[in-house]
Structure formats: C-alpha cells, structure tokens
Amino acid sequence: MAILEISHVSKFFGGLAANSDVSFTMEAGMIMGLIGPNGAGKTTLFNCITGYYPPSKGEIIFKGRRMNGLQPDKVCKLGMVRTWQKVRPLAKLSVVDNVMVGALCRTNSLKVARAIALEQIEVVGLSHKTDFLAGSLPIGERKKLEVARVLATKPELLLLDEVMGGLNPAESEEIVRLILDIKARGVSQMVIEHDMKTIMRISDRIVVLNSGEKLTEGSPEEVVHNQAVIDAYLGESHA
Amino acid sequence: MASATTSRFSRSALIKLAVGLVLVGGLFAVPRYVSSPYALHIMILIFLSTIMGESWNILGGYTGQYSVGHAAYFGVGAYTTVMLMQFRQVPPWIGVWAGIAAVLVVALIIGSICFRLRGPYFVLASIAVAEIMRLSATNLDKFTKGAEGILATEIPVFIIGEHVVTDFLTKVPFYYIGLSLALLTIAVTWAVQHSKLGYYFQAIREDQDAAHSLGINIPLYKNIGLAISATLTALAGSFYAIYVGFVDPSTVLSLDLSVQIVLVCIIGGIGTIYGPVVGALALVPLSEALRSNAIAEGLFKSGIVDPASATGTFLKENLAHAHVLIYGILVVLVILFMPEGLLGFLRKLGARLKQGRA
Ligand SMILES: Nc1ncnc2c1ncn2[C@@H]1O[C@H](COP(=O)(O)OP(=O)(O)O)[C@@H](O)[C@H]1O
Ligand SMILES: [Mg+2]
Numbered sequence A: 001m002a003i004l005e006i007s008h009v010s011k012f013f014g015g016l017a018a019n020s021d022v023s024f025t026m027e028a029g030m031i032m033g034l035i036g037p038n039g040a041g042k043t044t045l046f047n048c049i050t051g052y053y054p055p056s057k058g059e060i061i062f063k064g065r066r067m068n069g070l071q072p073d074k075v076c077k078l079g080m081v082r083t084w085q086k087v088r089p090l091a092k093l094s095v096v097d098n099v100m101v102g103a104l105c106r107t108n109s110l111k112v113a114r115a116i117a118l119e120q121i122e123v124v125g126l127s128h129k130t131d132f133l134a135g136s137l138p139i140g141e142r143k144k145l146e147v148a149r150v151l152a153t154k155p156e157l158l159l160l161d162e163v164m165g166g167l168n169p170a171e172s173e174e175i176v177r178l179i180l181d182i183k184a185r186g187v188s189q190m191v192i193e194h195d196m197k198t199i200m201r202i203s204d205r206i207v208v209l210n211s212g213e214k215l216t217e218g219s220p221e222e223v224v225h226n227q228a229v230i231d232a233y234l235g236e237s238h239a
Numbered sequence B: 001m002a003s004a005t006t007s008r009f010s011r012s013a014l015i016k017l018a019v020g021l022v023l024v025g026g027l028f029a030v031p032r033y034v035s036s037p038y039a040l041h042i043m044i045l046i047f048l049s050t051i052m053g054e055s056w057n058i059l060g061g062y063t064g065q066y067s068v069g070h071a072a073y074f075g076v077g078a079y080t081t082v083m084l085m086q087f088r089q090v091p092p093w094i095g096v097w098a099g100i101a102a103v104l105v106v107a108l109i110i111g112s113i114c115f116r117l118r119g120p121y122f123v124l125a126s127i128a129v130a131e132i133m134r135l136s137a138t139n140l141d142k143f144t145k146g147a148e149g150i151l152a153t154e155i156p157v158f159i160i161g162e163h164v165v166t167d168f169l170t171k172v173p174f175y176y177i178g179l180s181l182a183l184l185t186i187a188v189t190w191a192v193q194h195s196k197l198g199y200y201f202q203a204i205r206e207d208q209d210a211a212h213s214l215g216i217n218i219p220l221y222k223n224i225g226l227a228i229s230a231t232l233t234a235l236a237g238s239f240y241a242i243y244v245g246f247v248d249p250s251t252v253l254s255l256d257l258s259v260q261i262v263l264v265c266i267i268g269g270i271g272t273i274y275g276p277v278v279g280a281l282a283l284v285p286l287s288e289a290l291r292s293n294a295i296a297e298g299l300f301k302s303g304i305v306d307p308a309s310a311t312g313t314f315l316k317e318n319l320a321h322a323h324v325l326i327y328g329i330l331v332v333l334v335i336l337f338m339p340e341g342l343l344g345f346l347r348k349l350g351a352r353l354k355q356g357r358a
Helices: A042-049 A072-077 A095-103 A110-124 A139-151 A169-184 A196-202 A220-224 A227-234 B002-033 B037-062 B071-088 B092-114 B119-139 B172-193 B196-206 B208-213 B218-244 B255-268 B275-291 B294-301 B310-318 B323-337 B341-357
Strands: A002-013 A016-027 A031-035 A057-062 A080-082 A157-161 A188-192 A205-210 A213-218 B158-160 B163-166
Touching: A002 A042, A002 A188, A016 A042, A016 A057, A016 A188, A016 A205, A031 A042, A031 A196, A042 A057, A042 A080, A042 A157, A042 A188, A072 A080, A072 B208, A095 A110, A095 A139, A095 B196, A110 A139, A110 A169, A110 B196, A139 A157, A139 A169, A169 A188, A169 A196, A196 A220, A205 A220, A205 A227, A213 A220, A213 A227, B002 B037, B002 B172, B037 B172, B037 B196, B037 B218, B037 B255, B037 B275, B071 B092, B071 B119, B071 B218, B071 B255, B092 B119, B092 B218, B119 B255, B172 B196, B172 B218, B196 B208, B196 B218, B208 B218, B255 B275, B255 B323, B255 B341, B275 B294, B275 B323, B275 B341, B294 B310
Parallel strands: A016 A213, A031 A188, A031 A205, A080 A157, A157 A188
Antiparallel strands: A002 A016, A002 A057, A205 A213, B158 B163
C-alpha cells in the first residue's frame, strides 16, 4: 500500500522553481532515499510535504488523504513528522523535556509522556544525558535528540533531513543502525542524505532530485549506474 | 540508589512546602502586628507588582511572546470595574467578572492580529494595540470621562448575609485581597509549569517551528497563554482601581505601565515561578526609596554627605527628580550583568556557596 504519493509537486520562490513537477510514490514500511546536490530542493520538498508551506502546484497524499494546506501540527497528528537539517533543540529544556514535548502529541498526561520519552531516549542511546539541557549537547547528540523527539510522536512516516550531516563516521554508523532499527519497528522513512555510500546501503528505493526536478528513481543499484546521476554528482562533489 | 534519591527529593519538597506554609502564614498575620498604613501600602504594591509580573510571565516568560502592551488588559480591567461601580452601582467583586470578560474579548482580538507576527514585530504590534486602547479611553470621554479620569467614590460595603465582611476603609482588606491574588497567580503559574500547557508554551518559546512540527497548534496555544495572562492582568487592574480609587488613561493604560510589568519579570527572572516575586520585592522598595528621596536622607543621616554643603543641596534638590534615571540605570545594570535576573543570580550564588562548603 502506498503511504505517500507526491504528484506533480512544484514550489516556486519568486522566479525560482525549488521543486518542479516532482512525482513519486512511497510504499509503507520502506526506506526511501532522497538525494541530490546542494540546492536540489530536497529540504523544500520536506517543507511542502509537512505543511510548512503549501506546494505551488500538485498534490500530496498521505494514507489516502490529501494533505495540501494542512498545518504541520495536523500533519504530525496524522502520523507524519520531520527532523530538521539545521537541528532545532529546545535549548533551555532538558533532553527528557524535549522528547516529552513530542510525546505529548499523543497524550495529555505528563507521566505517560515521560515514560514514552525515556523509552525513545534509550532507543537513540542518550540515556546518560536525560537531564542535560538540550542546548549543552554536542552536534552528534543533538541529531539523536531530534530523532528521539520525532519518534516520541509515534509516527507512521518519518522524514529525516540529513541526520548524519556533520557527524564523524562512528556517529554516522550509530545513526545508520538507528534508522534500520526504526524500519524494523515498521515505521516508514524518507531519508535525505548527502553521502551516497550510506544512502545506497540503507535505502529500498531512491529518488534523485537535481535543480528542483526529479532526475530519476529506482533501486540503489539502478540509481548508482544511471548516467544522469553520475553526471550530476561528478559535476558536484562526489569523490 | 533510586530510593535514596526519591526520599531525598521528597524531603526537600517537604522542606520547601513547610517553608512556604510558614511564609504564607506569616504574611497573613502581618496586619495583626503591623499597623503602619505606609508599610501596608508598600506590601500591597509588592503584591500588585507580583500579580502583574506573574501574569505577564505566562505569556512572556513561558510562551516567549514579549508583549509590551499589557497595560491594555490592566486598563480595560480597571476601567470596566470602576465604571460599573461608579455609574451602574455594580459592586467590584461582580464588576471584576465583567472586566475579565471584556479583557478576554480584547485579548482575542489582539491575539488574532498580533500572533501572526513574530519577534520584534509582535512587540511593536502589542505596543500599538495598547496605545489604541489608551487613545480610545482618552477620546471616548462620554463613557470614560476622557483624560480627566474617573474617581471611585462609591466602594460598597462587602456583606455576606448579615455579616459585614469589610467596608474597605482601611488598607487591611486590600492587603488580604492583594496577598490572595498574588498567591493565586503563583498557584496558576505553578499549575501551568507542571502541565502539558507549560511544556507547549516553553516549546513555542524555544523554537516555534520545531514546536509546530511536533504537533503543537501554535495559534491555539499562544491564545491560551494570552487568555490566562490577560485574565490575571485584568484582576490586577481591577484590584488597583479599587485600591487607588482612581483611573485615568495616562496611568492604567500607559506604555510606562506596560514596561513596568515587563521589568518586574526581567529583573526578577523570566520564565520562572518565583522570578516575578523577587522582581517585585526588588523594584517596589527601590522605586519608593528613590521617589521619596530616601537615598539622600540616608546619606545625610549616616553623615557621608553634609546636608548644608553644596553637594547636599544638589542631592536634595535633584535626587528625587532623577529617580526615573537612576531606576533606569539600575535596571540596565541588572539586565547586563544578570541575564537570568536576580533569581538566577541568587541561585548561582547559592550553588557556588554550597560548592565552596563541600
Ligand atoms: N524560503 C525560501 N525562499 C527562497 N528560496 C528558497 C527558500 N527555501 C529554499 N530556497 C531555495 O530553493 C532551492 C532549494 O533549496 P533546498 O530545498 O534547501 O535544497 P536542498 O535541501 O536540496 O539542499 C535553493 O536554491 C534555495 O536557495
Ligand atoms: Mg537541505
């Protein structure tokens, strides 16, 4: 069953088409990789999907329901939630309070929310930092906090925007394991990642964006051998 | 180990509770032992500042929406209560509910306009709306008597059954009302902080976009924060109006007042339960001392400055007039050197002393 259908989505900023006629479908339970050079329009697509702004054209269908015009909080309540490329910790709140904010999406009880939060903090491996202020965490742990916080909202579809950006290889590896772990729990994920090797490893399917347009789509093998993709990446930074 | 920490936690909570009860008990006993109207007056002003500070804190401190227009709620509460009492013979303990209702209407209108804006734009919009209220009160003189203001001459006697509870002729009833309202606002703040509301308010303060993505309906929760804050501020306004017995646009609807309300919080410690109490305890006596020239008197009495000397004459003549300036400088110093307010500073100091001892 398709959990998410993007159909002919465009997003214009003035004259700039950050997304232009993007269409693809995502099956439930899978990890969909979303790649493309800097400025390709990946984050913009996340913003459209999660309601930060309405797409200029096209439709977004989540679980069979048209999402255009729904605010991010409604989108989250319906089971779709995103992380931020530029992390957004609630700096003056503790780690557990940050994650509780996510958990309160499904409950009014602080006690229940705290239990959910502690569980997710354990999942991402931050249990030793439960009572630290979020603002005091180093970048690697901030990224984990982002993931714990969205997991606490009990999503069906997670949108992860470069959660490995700026991490060292060991930290990235932890996140990879975390993503696969989340998949094993049956949560669908769309993952933006810059590093080709990583995305090849974890994705069931990959969509490639370039200059706002969908360049191609396919299994990791198909994508990595696609001449247009090779050109786009060689043209940029792939070493 | 877990049980050790929980038992220590509950013991410190018990100690806090005991200290709190003793303090509150002591405050309720004060009018039995203190008869100086001036002392009671200062206490009432401290209560009033606390009520205003705690009220603003819910929206400004917890939710991060820096309203510099809270005089609007204070003034509408004050005017409604006084006008109903003076022109319609409605007793203030009933009029205050009308005041709250009026303020809620104003708050919802202000919320729907201002909450579209963020940061400095929200601040400016909140000032603008309060100024509109002030100008309206000044110009609608058929209803409000305009700049002349309304003198409340008719506070009715408060009777329950046959029993006269109070005739409002001394400061004592106002002392008890002020104390009760201050405790009420502290209790409301405590309840907010220990609920889903508090979490959502703080999430919005820390990062509105992140909060939005985590399922928080931003306009709804901002408006809830505003409604609580405005309601409590209206209580403060009504209380002030009955206590002072006079309202006019340039006091109860002034920008000055809006700034005062914010300062109580910033000086005391923003976004904390007891910050506004500390702010009120610091600012009210300071402002009174400066206004009454107590500083110059003190310098003369302690012999540091000879009142007959040129410096003495200068101080005598100018210190009282300069009170706004001195007040401003002190406030700036606190803001610069104690970013978390006096409460944050005291806490840090306490922690350092504890560390030093250990
Ligand atoms: N809010 C915005 N206003 C104007 N231009 C934007 C905005 N957001 C993104 N863009 C532009 O859209 C393009 C795509 O950006 P983005 O989606 O962030 O790319 P990616 O995430 O793939 O690196 C860029 O050229 C960027 O400058
Ligand atoms: Mg991006």
